[in-house]
Amino acid sequence: MVGASWAPLVSAPDIGRLTPEQTVNLQAVSYTTTPARGDRIGTITLPTLDLNWPIYEGTTGAELSQGVGHFIDSVLPGIRDNTVLSGHRTTVFGRLGELAEGDLIHVGTSAGEFTYQVREFRIVPRTSLDVIVPTTTAVLTITTCYPFYSLIQTTEAFIVSADLVASQLTPE
Numbered sequence: 001m002v003g004a005s006w007a008p009l010v011s012a013p014d015i016g017r018l019t020p021e022q023t024v025n026l027q028a029v030s031y032t033t034t035p036a037r038g039d040r041i042g043t044i045t046l047p048t049l050d051l052n053w054p055i056y057e058g059t060t061g062a063e064l065s066q067g068v069g070h071f072i073d074s075v076l077p078g079i080r081d082n083t084v085l086s087g088h089r090t091t092v093f094g095r096l097g098e099l100a101e102g103d104l105i106h107v108g109t110s111a112g113e114f115t116y117q118v119r120e121f122r123i124v125p126r127t128s129l130d131v132i133v134p135t136t137t138a139v140l141t142i143t144t145c146y147p148f149y150s151l152i153q154t155t156e157a158f159i160v161s162a163d164l165v166a167s168q169l170t171p172e
Contacts, residue, residue, distance in 0.1 A: 029078035029169065031111050035070075037063070042077060042109035044068050044085065048099065053092045055085060055107070068092055074132060074141075077107040078114040078167050082135040086143045089158070093144035096158060097121075105140060105162050112169035116140040116162035126157045138164035 035041045035057040042055040055077075059069035064087060070076070071084035087093040105116045116139075123146055124131065131141050139161060146158035 029076075029111050029114075029167065031076055031109075035076075037072065041070055042107055045106040045108070046099065046103070047106065048103045049095050051092075051095065053087070055109075059086045064088055064091075071132060076111070077109050077140070078111055078138065078164065078169075080136070080138045082133065082139045082141055083107075084132050084141045084143065089144045089146065089148045089154075093142070093158075094148055096142065096144055096160060097148055099160060104165075105142075105160075107140065110170060112167055114138075114140075114164060115166040117165045118160060118162045120161045122159040122161070123156050124159055126155055128157065131157070131159050140164070 037058040037060070039057045040054055041057050043052060044055055045052045054067035055070055056063040056066055056068070057070050057072065059071050063069040068085050068087040071086060074084040075081040077083045089096070099118055099121075101118055101120065103118045105118065107114045107116065126145065131143055140163075142160040142162070143157050145154045146156045147154060148158070
């Protein structure tokens, strides 16, 4: 993980003016090892909600009981394509609906610090696979069950889509 000396490549006021096309090639991201299921791979921070959660490799009950899970068949954070993170609405992502378009999401991993900007929200059937499709730009997709405060098992998922707008890589 990167320490407190992290600084974005772009200043916060400039982030809102960048398009995904302008930012996807900020720097080439590489991971030195492939994480194993259950490994802690990073941290996700939602500054506007004052939330910070660990990210684990995998989305089984074991990983999701500890924090946020990284969908194994998606790319790791910061890489050009679709990074998919999931969490329970009853624990880590119960306040996800309070995010707004334009809010920033920070993801820290062994490869660096990555800042994403929220682009859109969707509600889809929980069985929908269109949230894990490949993308041509670096995208973060966050999923959780919906509605947030339902007392029964839900059939829908709340999806947050965010675009990579800044990255600071860990020196090798």
